[in-house]
Amino acid sequence: MKWEFNIMEGKNPQHTASFLNSYSENDFTPEEIAARESAQNTIDAGKHINTRKTELVFHEIILNGESKEEFFKIVGLKDHLLPRLDSFKKTKNNFRENAEIAFNEDELKLLLVRDYGTCGLGGDWQEYERLDHFSRLVLALGLDDKAEDDSTSGGSFGLGKTAYAKSSLINTVFYHSVFEPSERSNNVFRRFMGTGIYPSHEYEGVKYGGYVYIGDELNEDESQPFKDHEANDIWESINNLFPADISRSNDEIGTDILIPMTSLDLDLIKEAIENYYFPALIENRMIVRFIDKNGSMSMPDVNARENLDQFVSLYIEAKNYRDREDFIDNDKDLLISPLKRHKNHSLGKLSIQRAEIDEANSVRSNCVAITRGTGMIVNYLKVGSEQYQSAVGVFIADEDVHEYLIKSENPAHSAWEENSSRLKRTYGDLGQELVKRVDSGIKNKFINFQKDLQPDVSYVRGERGLFSKLLSTALKGSKAPNIDPVPPSTPNPVALSLIKQSRNDEYSIWRLKVKSNDYTPNYPFQLSLKPSIVLMGDSKKVRVKHMNFDITGETEILNEDKPSIDLTYHKGDILEYFVKFLNPGRLDYMVECNCQAELEG
Numbered sequence: 001m002k003w004e005f006n007i008m009e010g011k012n013p014q015h016t017a018s019f020l021n022s023y024s025e026n027d028f029t030p031e032e033i034a035a036r037e038s039a040q041n042t043i044d045a046g047k048h049i050n051t052r053k054t055e056l057v058f059h060e061i062i063l064n065g066e067s068k069e070e071f072f073k074i075v076g077l078k079d080h081l082l083p084r085l086d087s088f089k090k091t092k093n094n095f096r097e098n099a100e101i102a103f104n105e106d107e108l109k110l111l112l113v114r115d116y117g118t119c120g121l122g123g124d125w126q127e128y129e130r131l132d133h134f135s136r137l138v139l140a141l142g143l144d145d146k147a148e149d150d151s152t153s154g155g156s157f158g159l160g161k162t163a164y165a166k167s168s169l170i171n172t173v174f175y176h177s178v179f180e181p182s183e184r185s186n187n188v189f190r191r192f193m194g195t196g197i198y199p200s201h202e203y204e205g206v207k208y209g210g211y212v213y214i215g216d217e218l219n220e221d222e223s224q225p226f227k228d229h230e231a232n233d234i235w236e237s238i239n240n241l242f243p244a245d246i247s248r249s250n251d252e253i254g255t256d257i258l259i260p261m262t263s264l265d266l267d268l269i270k271e272a273i274e275n276y277y278f279p280a281l282i283e284n285r286m287i288v289r290f291i292d293k294n295g296s297m298s299m300p301d302v303n304a305r306e307n308l309d310q311f312v313s314l315y316i317e318a319k320n321y322r323d324r325e326d327f328i329d330n331d332k333d334l335l336i337s338p339l340k341r342h343k344n345h346s347l348g349k350l351s352i353q354r355a356e357i358d359e360a361n362s363v364r365s366n367c368v369a370i371t372r373g374t375g376m377i378v379n380y381l382k383v384g385s386e387q388y389q390s391a392v393g394v395f396i397a398d399e400d401v402h403e404y405l406i407k408s409e410n411p412a413h414s415a416w417e418e419n420s421s422r423l424k425r426t427y428g429d430l431g432q433e434l435v436k437r438v439d440s441g442i443k444n445k446f447i448n449f450q451k452d453l454q455p456d457v458s459y460v461r462g463e464r465g466l467f468s469k470l471l472s473t474a475l476k477g478s479k480a481p482n483i484d485p486v487p488p489s490t491p492n493p494v495a496l497s498l499i500k501q502s503r504n505d506e507y508s509i510w511r512l513k514v515k516s517n518d519y520t521p522n523y524p525f526q527l528s529l530k531p532s533i534v535l536m537g538d539s540k541k542v543r544v545k546h547m548n549f550d551i552t553g554e555t556e557i558l559n560e561d562k563p564s565i566d567l568t569y570h571k572g573d574i575l576e577y578f579v580k581f582l583n584p585g586r587l588d589y590m591v592e593c594n595c596q597a598e599l600e601g
Contacts, residue, residue: 001076002223006211008200015200016210027379027412030167031264035272036376036413037163038113038257043286043375045118045133045255052117054286059112059244060266060293067241068108071260074237075174075194076214078103084203091199098169102261109293111167111262112246116254120179121191125225131184134225138175138193139213165197169261172196174214176235176256178248189250192231193223244295266290270300278302278312280375307358311369314394318351335449339441343430346398347438352449355390357501357511366450368393368442370416372405379414383443387495387517388450395442404431405438491519493597494527494569500590501578508584510591512553514575522571526598529565531579534592549581569597 006014028036039056046054063071072078082103088096102108123132128140164173174194181189196212218224226234238258239246248256270290273281280286281300290298302312317336321327327336333354339347355365366384369377373396384391397405407423408416408431417423418435495517501509512531533547551557554575555565565577579591 001074001079002215002217003076003080003196004213004215004221004223005203006209008207008209014209014211016197027414029268029272031268032272032276033163033412034111034113034167034264035269036276039273039277039280039286039288040374040376040413041137042115042118043280045115045120046286049117049119049253053284054117055115056286056288057112057114057116057291058266058269058289059114059246059291061110061112061242061244062293063108063110063241064106068106071108071238071241072103074234077172077260080212081170081172081196081198084201087201087203088199091201093199094169095171095199098261102170108260109262111259111264111266113164113257113259114246114254116252118254120253121175121177121255122179122182122185124184124186125191133179134175134177134191134193138195138225164257164259165195167262167264168259169263170196171198172260174258174260176231176248176258178250178253180253188227190228190231191225192234193225244291266292270298274300274302274305274308275380276377277375278308279315279371279377282312282316283375285375307362307364310353310356310359310392311364311394314351314353314392315369315371315396318349318394318396321349321351333453335445337445339438339445342434342437345400345434347401347434347441348395348397350393350395350442350445352391352393352446354453355392355499357499359392360390360497360499364392365390366392366446368395368446370395370397370442372397372402373399376413378409378416381415381442383446384450385447385517386515387492387519388447389453389497390499391446391450391453393442393446393449395438397438401434401438403427404434407431408435492517493520493525493599494595496593496595498591498593503584505584507580507582508589510579512577512579512591512593514569514573516571516573520569520571521599524568524570527567527569528596529567529577530594530596531563531565531577532592532594533581533589547581549579551577551579553577 008015038058042054042056081099085096085099088099119133121134121137123129123134123136125132125134125139128135165171167173172194174192176190176192178190179185181187192215194212194214196210196214198210198212200210201208213223215223216226216230225231235256236247246256248254273288277286277288277300281288281302288300292298303309317334321336321338324338326338328334334351335353336349336351338349341347350368352368359365364380366386367380367382369392370379370381371377371394381395383393404423404427405416407426408418408420410417410420416435416438418432418439420435423431423435495515497511497513499511499513501511503509512529514527514529531549531551533549548559548561549563550559551563551565554577555567557563557565567575569575581589581591
């Protein structure tokens with residue numbers, strides 16, 4: 001096995017610092033990075049293949065004792081990396097310590113990422129044209145033309161390979177692939193090669209940039225991929241060490257990516273696949289399987305995820321909506337709204353709904369899942385305000401703006417940025433305008449939707465003077481005495497959230513949460529909470545006058561039909577109450593809360 005270390009010399013010395021910093025983990029967890037890049041690479045590699053369903057497999061493997069030592073011998077880790085460990089003493093990361101653990105511990109954990117029904121890594125391994133898949137994935141960094149002329153491609157920066165090296169604590173990855181032979185591949189149909197992305201260092205008086213290419217000997221200084229039968233022999237020698245069969249026949253076109261000493265958690269990768277690839281999963285664009293170290297197999301199940309299923313349903317609602325006008329379902333607290341066209345470009349469709357209890361309690365509360373048709377959720381964009389009731393949404397970009405959004409994405413494909421230099425350079429002012437319109441359209445519609453959900457907190461004149469209007473009196477059609485009207489723009493002094501937590505034919509429980517917002521006074525004030533039960537009709541809500549219910553939590557009020565929670569509220573307080581009433585049957589009962597605040601004027 002030939003290990004080629006790149007030497008830092010000449011006019012443009014290359015080192016790995018830019019690589020190691022190219023994909024910020026501030027955007028995503030390591031498991032999310034691995035899941036997002038693996039899935040998108042698989043979808044991109046399989047979209048023109050019709051002979052087999054595109055499939056992605058994450059396989060966890062453990063090697064112990066002699067098997068681990070034999071694996072290190074086959075790939076040359078001890079012969080070539082171990083002698084250099086002292087050279088990495090001055091590096092700021094934990095690379096040297098991780099390598100020592102890998103060499104000294106009895107157990108080695110590996111992650112094998114496999115795909116089927118894809119094109120494999122063919123092409124010319126020494127060129128970097130669009131069809132040179134092997135060189136572009138294994139050898140090149142930072143090519144940004146992947147998505148040119150293809151708006152369905154998920155990537156465009158060529159930084160996806162960083163996900164694999166960063167998934168290894170020793171930044172080492174091995175690639176094995178079977179593909180259709182062609183004139184461009186010199187009729188080669190199988191390849192095997194490894195890469196190391198190590199810290200730059202000095203060894204025996206020579207400065208090295210940290211890039212390592214592990215393969216067959218090309219000449220005294222360079223390595224090349226093993227090919228055809230030699231590549232298969234290497235892969236089979238590794239296969240013989242593993243407890244499961246990982247062989248790949250000549251007609252099983254696809255790629256194997258072997259990551260030694262991985263720290264990734266398989267369950268978290270599964271969760272990330274569900275979070276970011278539920279569009280591809282529900283549309284049957286690919287199959288994903290997970291095999292743990294014991295050989296147990298599982299698959300994603302987005303419908304079983306109670307903190308995700310609302311996003312899935314909102315995606316389907318937006319995907320199937322064809323009208324150009326807004327659709328509002330008051331019974332479901334649902335809005336489906338096409339964004340306004342801009343300069344003959346359709347922007348996309350947005351679906352928003354009051355958050356269900358699981359989504360409201362998750363990190364994706366007040367978020368919109370944004371996507372541009374690749375099967376991947378670009379990100380969960382935090383657009384809502386904690387001042388209002390929680391909502392969630394999904395935005396599907398129109399094909400008219402896909403090309404602009406691609407150019408606006410950052411290297412992690414986690415945001416659409418109107419000030420992107422690539423966007424400005426390619427499309428000028430129009431590109432920036434379109435991306436800005438998409439962003440502002442999503443945010444404005446979401447906030448306005450939240451405001452419509454918000455139970456009003458009314459203000460009354462106290463002994464110290466003040467504001468205004470009681471919502472309950474407005475519902476009754478009468479005006480309370482000695483109360484001045486509050487200006488329409490007056491913000492609520494607290495944030496209220498009222499969400500159905502559980503329901504069956506025997507009882508229904510709602511959670512009422514009160515907390516501070518940007519407009520909460522710094523001084524204590526009197527706050528009254530007056531929950532009530534209403535029955536939803538076909539066209540209006542009817543207040544139920546005589547239905548006893550319980551309130552528990554910060555206070556306890558049992559079996560009353562007109563309870564009132566009167567308290568002194570201090571900025572920073574977080575109050576939580578649970579409203580429970582019996583025998584709802586199948587009627588559409590819900591809880592409302594009229595509130596009154598007495599503030600200084």
